[in-house]
Amino acid sequence: xxxxxxxxxxxxLHTYFKTTVVIPDTDKANYKAVWLLHGYTADDTTWMRNxxxxxxxxxxxxAIIMPEGRNAFYTDSNFIxxxxxxxxxxxxxxxxxxxxxxxxxxxxxxxxSMGGYGALKIGFLNPEKISKIAAMSPVADIEHFRNNxxxxxxxxxxDTIFDSPEKIKDNQIINIFNQVHPDQKVLQLCGDEDFxxxxxxxxxxxxxxxxxxxxxxxxxxxxxxxxxxxxxxxQVLGWLAK
Amino acid sequence: xxxxxxxxxxxxLHTYFKTTVVIPDTDKANYKAVWLLHGYTADDTTWMRNxxxxxxxxxxxxAIIMPEGRNAFYTDSNFIxxxxxxxxxxxxxxxxxxxxxxxxxxxxxxxxSMGGYGALKIGFLNPEKISKIAAMSPVADIEHFRNNxxxxxxxxxxDTIFDSPEKIKDNQIINIFNQVHPDQKVLQLCGDEDFxxxxxxxxxxxxxxxxxxxxxxxxxxxxxxxxxxxxxxxQVLGWLAK
Amino acid sequence: xxxxxxxxxxxxLHTYFKTTVVIPDTDKANYKAVWLLHGYTADDTTWMRNxxxxxxxxxxxxAIIMPEGRNAFYTDSNFIxxxxxxxxxxxxxxxxxxxxxxxxxxxxxxxxSMGGYGALKIGFLNPEKISKIAAMSPVADIEHFRNNxxxxxxxxxxDTIFDSPEKIKDNQIINIFNQVHPDQKVLQLCGDEDFxxxxxxxxxxxxxxxxxxxxxxxxxxxxxxxxxxxxxxxQVLGWLAK
Amino acid sequence: xxxxxxxxxxxxLHTYFKTTVVIPDTDKANYKAVWLLHGYTADDTTWMRNxxxxxxxxxxxxAIIMPEGRNAFYTDSNFIxxxxxxxxxxxxxxxxxxxxxxxxxxxxxxxxSMGGYGALKIGFLNPEKISKIAAMSPVADIEHFRNNxxxxxxxxxxDTIFDSPEKIKDNQIINIFNQVHPDQKVLQLCGDEDFxxxxxxxxxxxxxxxxxxxxxxxxxxxxxxxxxxxxxxxQVLGWLAK
Numbered sequence: 030x031x032x033x034x035x036x037x038x039x040x041x042l043h044t045y046f047k048t049t050v051v052i053p054d055t056d057k058a059n060y061k062a063v064w065l066l067h068g069y070t071a072d073d074t075t076w077m078r079n080x081x082x083x084x085x086x087x088x089x090x091x092a093i094i095m096p097e098g099r100n101a102f103y104t105d106s107n108f109i110x111x112x113x114x115x116x117x118x119x120x121x122x123x124x125x126x127x128x129x130x131x132x133x134x135x136x137x138x139x140x141x142s143m144g145g146y147g148a149l150k151i152g153f154l155n156p157e158k159i160s161k162i163a164a165m166s167p168v169a170d171i172e173h174f175r176n177n178x179x180x181x182x183x184x185x186x187x188d189t190i191f192d193s194p195e196k197i198k199d200n201q202i203i204n205i206f207n208q209v210h211p212d213q214k215v216l217q218l219c220g221d222e223d224f225x226x227x228x229x230x231x232x233x234x235x236x237x238x239x240x241x242x243x244x245x246x247x248x249x250x251x252x253x254x255x256x257x258x259x260x261x262x263x264q265v266l267g268w269l270a271k
Numbered sequence: 272x273x274x275x276x277x278x279x280x281x282x283x284l285h286t287y288f289k290t291t292v293v294i295p296d297t298d299k300a301n302y303k304a305v306w307l308l309h310g311y312t313a314d315d316t317t318w319m320r321n322x323x324x325x326x327x328x329x330x331x332x333x334a335i336i337m338p339e340g341r342n343a344f345y346t347d348s349n350f351i352x353x354x355x356x357x358x359x360x361x362x363x364x365x366x367x368x369x370x371x372x373x374x375x376x377x378x379x380x381x382x383x384s385m386g387g388y389g390a391l392k393i394g395f396l397n398p399e400k401i402s403k404i405a406a407m408s409p410v411a412d413i414e415h416f417r418n419n420x421x422x423x424x425x426x427x428x429x430d431t432i433f434d435s436p437e438k439i440k441d442n443q444i445i446n447i448f449n450q451v452h453p454d455q456k457v458l459q460l461c462g463d464e465d466f467x468x469x470x471x472x473x474x475x476x477x478x479x480x481x482x483x484x485x486x487x488x489x490x491x492x493x494x495x496x497x498x499x500x501x502x503x504x505x506q507v508l509g510w511l512a513k
Numbered sequence: 514x515x516x517x518x519x520x521x522x523x524x525x526l527h528t529y530f531k532t533t534v535v536i537p538d539t540d541k542a543n544y545k546a547v548w549l550l551h552g553y554t555a556d557d558t559t560w561m562r563n564x565x566x567x568x569x570x571x572x573x574x575x576a577i578i579m580p581e582g583r584n585a586f587y588t589d590s591n592f593i594x595x596x597x598x599x600x601x602x603x604x605x606x607x608x609x610x611x612x613x614x615x616x617x618x619x620x621x622x623x624x625x626s627m628g629g630y631g632a633l634k635i636g637f638l639n640p641e642k643i644s645k646i647a648a649m650s651p652v653a654d655i656e657h658f659r660n661n662x663x664x665x666x667x668x669x670x671x672d673t674i675f676d677s678p679e680k681i682k683d684n685q686i687i688n689i690f691n692q693v694h695p696d697q698k699v700l701q702l703c704g705d706e707d708f709x710x711x712x713x714x715x716x717x718x719x720x721x722x723x724x725x726x727x728x729x730x731x732x733x734x735x736x737x738x739x740x741x742x743x744x745x746x747x748q749v750l751g752w753l754a755k
Numbered sequence: 756x757x758x759x760x761x762x763x764x765x766x767x768l769h770t771y772f773k774t775t776v777v778i779p780d781t782d783k784a785n786y787k788a789v790w791l792l793h794g795y796t797a798d799d800t801t802w803m804r805n806x807x808x809x810x811x812x813x814x815x816x817x818a819i820i821m822p823e824g825r826n827a828f829y830t831d832s833n834f835i836x837x838x839x840x841x842x843x844x845x846x847x848x849x850x851x852x853x854x855x856x857x858x859x860x861x862x863x864x865x866x867x868s869m870g871g872y873g874a875l876k877i878g879f880l881n882p883e884k885i886s887k888i889a890a891m892s893p894v895a896d897i898e899h900f901r902n903n904x905x906x907x908x909x910x911x912x913x914d915t916i917f918d919s920p921e922k923i924k925d926n927q928i929i930n931i932f933n934q935v936h937p938d939q940k941v942l943q944l945c946g947d948e949d950f951x952x953x954x955x956x957x958x959x960x961x962x963x964x965x966x967x968x969x970x971x972x973x974x975x976x977x978x979x980x981x982x983x984x985x986x987x988x989x990q991v992l993g994w995l996a997k
Contacts, residue, residue, distance in 0.1 A: 030764055031852065032562075037757035038312065038780070043423065044342055045314045045758075054764070056851060070280065072287045078516075081563050081743065099341075100286055107427040108350045125782060126757065126854055181285065185349040189431060255568065272522055273610065274529075274804075279515035280538070287516075296522070298609060320758075323805050326981065367540060368515065368612055497810065522796065527907065528826055529798045554764065556771045583825075584770055591911040592834045665769065669833040673915060 030054055030083045037122065041114035048096040048119070049073045050127060051086045059130035060092035063269055064120075064159075066103065066140030066147045069182055073097035079255045080262050088263075089270035092129055100182075102171075103147030104200060106190040116155060131158075137269040139163035141258050146171065149202045153211045163216040163265045166253055169228040172197050179224040203235050214243045216268050218261060220251035272296055272325045276315075279364065283356035290338040290361070291315045292369060293328045301372035302334035305511055306362075306401075308345065308382030308389045311424055315339040321497045322504050330505075331512035334371055342424075344413075345382075345389030346442060348432040358397060373400075379511040381405035383500050388413065391444045395453045405458040405507045408495055411470040414439050421466040445477050456485045458510050460503060462493035514538055514567045521606060525598035532580040532603070533557045534611060535570045543614035544576035547753055548604075548643075550587065550624030550631045553666055557581035563739045564746050572747075573754035576613055584666075586655075587624075587631030588684060590674040600639055615642075621753040623647035625742050630655065633686045637695045647700040647749045650737055653712040656681050663708040687719050698727045700752050702745060704735035756780055756809045763848065767840035774822040774845070775799045776853060777812045785856035786818035789863045789995055790846075790877075790885075792829065792870030795908055799823035805981045806988050814989075815996035818855055826908075828897075829873030830926060832916040842881060857884075863995040865889035867984050872897065875928045879937045889942040889991045892979055895954035898923050905950040929961050940969045942994050944987060946977035 033050040052060060065082075067075045076082050076095050086093045096119055101111035124131040136159045140148035145167025152162035168174045175187050175197070191197045198204060215236055219229035237244045247264065251257030275292040294302060307324075309317045318324050318337050328335045338361055343353035366373040378401045382390035387409025394404035410416045417429050417439070433439045440446060457478055461471035479486045489506065493499030517534040536544060549566075551559045560566050560579050570577045580603055585595035608615040620643045624632035629651025636646035652658045659671050659681070675681045682688060699720055703713035721728045731748065735741030759776040778786060791808075793801045802808050802821050812819045822845055827837035850857040862885045866874035871893025878888035894900045901913050901923070917923045924930060941962055945955035963970045973990065977983030 031848075032762045034760040035757060036314075036316075036759075043425070043428070044312050045317075052852065070286050072278075074278075075287075077562055078567055079565050081739070083562055084739065106431075108431040122757075125784075126778065128852055183285070186285070189348075189350040255565065259565065273606075274520045276518040277515060278517075294610065319804055320809055321807050323981065323985065325804055364515075367542075368536065370610055497807065501807065520798075520800075527909070527912070528796050529801075554770050556762075558762075559771075590915075592915040667769070670769070673832075673834040 030087060032083070033127070039114055039118055041110055041118050046097065046119075047073045048094060048123065049077060050095070050123070051077075051083050051093045052128065053087050053090050053092070055090055058128050059135065060128055061090075061135040061270070062092045062094055062129045062137070063266065064136070064138045064148075064151075065093050065095050066138070066144030067095065067098055068140075068142030068144050069100055071098070080259050085263060085266050089266050091266070091270055092127070094123055094129070098144065098147065100186070102143055102190050103150055104190055106192070108189060112151065115151060116158070120158065133158055133160045137161040137163070139165065139265060139269065140167070141165040142253065143168055146202065149215075150200070150205055152213060153202070153205050153209055156209070156211045156213055159213065161214045161216075161269050163269055164218075165258055165261065165265060166219045166223050166225065167202070167217070167229065167232070169202060169219075169225060169232040171200060173228050174225065177224065202232060206236070206239065212240065212243060214245075215240055216245045216247060216265060218247035218249050218265070220249050220253065220257040222250070222252040223257070224253055272329060274325070275369070281356055281360055283352055283360050288339065288361075289315045290336060290365065291319060292337070292365070293319075293325050293335045294370065295329050295332050295334070297332055300370050301377065302370055303332075303377040303512070304334045304336055304371045304379070305508065306378070306380040306390075306393075307335050307337050308380070308386030309337065309340055310382075310384030310386050311342055313340070322501050327505060327508050331508050333508070333512055334369070336365055336371070340386065340389065342428070344385055344432050345392055346432055348434070350431060354393065357393060358400070362400065375400055375402045379403040379405070381407065381507060381511060382409070383407040384495065385410055388444065391457075392442070392447055394455060394457075395444070395447050395451055398451075398453045398455055401455065403456045403458075403511050405511055406460075407500055407503065407507060408461045408465050408467065409444070409459070409471065409474070411444060411461075411467060411474040413442060415470050416467065419466065444474060448478070448481065454482065454485060456487075457482055458487045458489060458507060460489035460491050460507070462491050462495065462499040464492070464494040465499070466495055514571055516567070517611070519607075523598055523602055525594050525602050530581065530603075531557045532578060532607065533561060534579070534607070535561075535567050535577045536612065537571050537574050537576070539574055542612050543619065544612055545574075545619040545754070546576045546578055546613045546621070547750065548620065548622045548632075548635075549577050549579050550622070550628030551579065551582055552624070552626030552628050553584055555582070564743050569747060569750050573750050575750070575754055576611070578607055578613070582628065582631065584670070586627055586674050587634055588674055590676070592673060596635065599635060600642070604642060617642055617644045621645040621647070623649065623749060623753065624651070625649040626737065627652055630686065633699075634684070634689055636697060636699075637686070637689050637693055640693075640695045640697055643697065645698045645700075645753050647753055648702075649742055649745065649749060650703045650707050650709065651686070651701070651713065651716070653686060653703075653709060653716040655684060657712050658709065661708065686716060690720070690723065696724065696727060698729075699724055700729045700731060700749060702731035702733050702749070704733050704737065704741040706734070706736040707741070708737055756813055758809065759853070765840055765844055767836050767844050772823065772845075773799045774820060774849065775803060776821070776849070777803075777809050777819045778854065779813050779816050779818070781816055784854050785861065786854055787816075787861040787863070787996070788818045788820055788855045789865055789992065790874075791819050791821050792864070792866030792873045793821065793824055794866075794868030794870050795826055797824070806985050811989060811992050815992050817992070817996055818853070820849055820855070824870065824873070826912070828869055828916050829876060830916055832918070834915060838877065841877060842884070846884060859884055859886045863887040863889070865891065865991060865995060866893070867891040868979065869894055872928065875941075876926070876931055878939060878941075879928070879931050879935055882935075882937045882939055885939065887940045887942075887995050889995055890944075891984055891987065891991060892945045892949050892951065893928070893943070893955065893958070895928060895945075895951060895958040897926060899954050900951065903950065928958060932962070932965065938966065938969060940971075941966055942971045942973060942991060944973035944975050944991070946975050946979065946983040948976070948978040949983070950979055
């Protein structure tokens with residue numbers, strides 16, 4: 030197993046940006062890759078520090094790419110044009126520099142909480158780059174998240190990213206879906222005690238109606254925490270790998 | 272020499288935050304400390320990667336603390352309440368966890384460019400915590416910096432931090448000084464070919480008039496780059512240490 | 514939670530040496546500490562990459578200190594005087610620099626495989642520094658380990674550390690115990706399918722006879738792998754913390 | 756500029772092994788590479804921490820690869836078969852995984868002190884992999900180094916690597932050269948106050964006699980320290996790049 034802590038100067042974000050990458054020992058020229066996104070408050074090392082990512086990368090013989098999210102909600106905003114950076118700079122940079130395939134059938138995106146939102150958003154908007162999406166306990170409705178007292182994100186921080194009712198509306202996953210009509214394979218899970226469980230059920234109903242057999246709901250127990258995610262990440266990566 | 276890459280979860284910034292710290296081998300219980308701030312686009316490792324910081328820490332027997340700045344201009348904003356974080360969380364955390372003195376006479380702040388602005392701002396506003404300030408090629412006038420076509424910072428990013436004419440005005444170094452009337456020792460330098468040289472001369476005249484013998488201007492050649500700063504950092508740290 | 518990647522120049526080992534440290538957020542001046550040793554082929558980051566160490570450090574409110582072992586078997590040899598380094602340089606350095614208690618009642622040592630051997634050895638030889646020992650799947654008999662075809666360690670590497678029959682004999686855990694007659698609390702576990710299970714049973718019988726109520730055997734299932742250790746580390750740290 | 760801290764499990768060394776790599780931003784598929792070796796007591800981060808390596812990598816548009824040396828003298832020994840690891844595992848691994856050319860005309864090796872010895876040794880023995888060698892203040896005579904009271908390396912450590920008079924003899928740079936008669940380009944420098952200056956002059960006379968125009972001696976002032984090396988590394992990398 031090779032672990033790479035990469036840091037490169039990005040022109041989009043005007044700073045050095047960290048991505049942690051795990052590559053199996055099978056010496057391929059072009060690995061299948063999972064872009065694995067973290068949640069609010071976490072960083073590029075969080076997945077490694079909570080879950081045995083290397084063992085899973087070896088088990089499924091996939092590279093796993095964990096970029097820092099900078100609390101930017103994987104969205105373009107005035108302070109951090111994160112979405113554009115991710116699609117236009119990060120993906121080609123990593124695929125060009127490391128032995129990572131750039132074919133859509135080899136690129137999958139997954140994430141948890143804010144990263145689950147990011148996986149759905151980046152995935153749906155880029156079917157020519159990404160073929161499978163796994164959303165773990167995603168922020169399924171950003172307006173509800175904004176107003177939920179259990180949300181860890183301060184209102185003024187949220188409002189610097191989604192700075193108008195129109196921007197909130199345009200960035201709802203359901204509206205993004207309706208705009209592009211993607212037909213990728215999607216897996217969704219959300220613990221039955223998660224404070225965003227209801228919003229996830231609404232999204233589930235919408236997506237299974239639209240995607241039919243391409244949609245998979247994984248029913249799991251638990252709350253919005255690493256206890257839930259560490260129990261299910263093996264199954265999620267297995268679904269992406271098959 | 273001990274090098275520490277620290278990462279801790281901050282309640283102010285709602286994320287993990289990195290600080291690189293260098294501690295000499297003299298086994299003191301309470302080192303004098305230089306809080307060394309970086310410029311726009313850099314991070315907590317930039318000083319180490321451009322200048323022989325460890326050799327200088329050993330030479331002057333001081334700890335050097337290099338926090339990441341996240342392009343936040345060392346200022347409170349909706350997205351990143353950096354200034355409050357620095358003063359209320361970072362300083363006590365580092366002083367409490369590491370063998371760093373918390374006495375003002377042992378704490379100095381220095382920085383380059385945006386970090387030079389940060390050093391003057393954080394220093395002037397906290398004379399009970401910090402006794403000496405060294406500003407290398409600081410952003411001496413943030414309004415001019417905003418409008419200068421040579422500035423590397425996009426307007427929309429700048430405007431998320433300084434989001435009104437009043438906020439710009441309140442955060443000008445000269446206005447901060449006039450508000451608190453600090454009497455710390457201040458060193459300022461700026462290369463003669465720096466694109467912010469004129470603004471630095473204005474600030475120089477203001478500060479030498481206010482601070483008299485407590486103010487030192489170090490005349491240096493060069494532009495706004497590491498070539499200039501690497502030539503002068505030894506002298507700057509020596510001035511802080513004496 | 515604070516994560517520290519420390520690197521310092523050691524006079525014993527004549528090189529820079531890495532130790533990963535995790536400190537809870539409870540802002541104590543002197544944390545109880547677990548010195549957590551890794552096995553052959555691993556390094557200072559291995560525990561973090563396989564087990565949710567930070568969650569456990571928070572759960573038990575203890576600092577966890579994970580030094581790199583450099584395949585040195587936690588033993589003094591001509592190439593690497595590791596044991597002396599650990600006791601005379603690493604422990605005082607870390608206890609002096611970080612908020613770690615230096616009282617024996619607050620310092621515990623644990624490890625897995627080669628690190629389980631190290632925990633027993635360093636622990637037994639230093640009752641004035643360490644009060645509890647947890648050995649997970651330890652190399653319980655180094656001579657058997659040397660000659661076991663399932664051992665991952667090449668003979669010539671082993672023989673540079675234990676370079677005579679006398680040195681092997683002197684460094685057997687049972688002989689170390691008989692030499693110093695320590696009376697610390699000891700926990701031992703070894704999976705029922707571990708290739709060193711038999712040697713562990715011999716050591717178990719010896720230690721429970723000598724230590725009586727101070728000795729605890731934790732019967733577990735599994736082989737010599739992280740699958741076994743990740744299942745049991747919570748219970749091991751819980752035993753140390755109580 | 757991209758900075759990569761890589762760590763991979765090596766089958767030769769039976770452990771995780773760290774290599775720091777710097778890659779310019781010019782997005783090439785196959786960069787020219789300098790394998791840059793450190794001296795006794797240093798590690799894979801030492802070059803970055805003492806010299807502005809990234810600026811130089813950009814200036815000469817070359818990747819710079821800095822593996823940890825583990826005090827192994829870049830030589831096969833019972834404890835660490837470093838030489839075999841470097842040639843058979845490290846070079847193909849890095850060239851296969853990163854955008855580094857594997858052509859000999861694109862691969863250069865350089866080093867300082869013990870790393871200067873390593874550069875000469877690995878370079879001379881592998882002309883089909885490496886076309887230019889730069890030795891900065893190399894250990895030019897390992898027997899003299901062993902017996903020199905100014906040497907930082909303990910005798911017993913040295914003797915675990917070079918464990919017989921024959922092994923010392925076989926590993927002298929002059930004898931390695933005579934064995935393989937390489938005809939690569941070689942640059943050598945050594946400060947006039949270096950404690951190994953005389954040995955360097957002997958090697959200089961030998962190599963200029965054998966290599967003629969392929970040999971370059973760079974006369975420099977200074978002692979055996981980073982003060983000397985930081986002044987000259989720009990010129991050394993420039994010589995490799997031209």
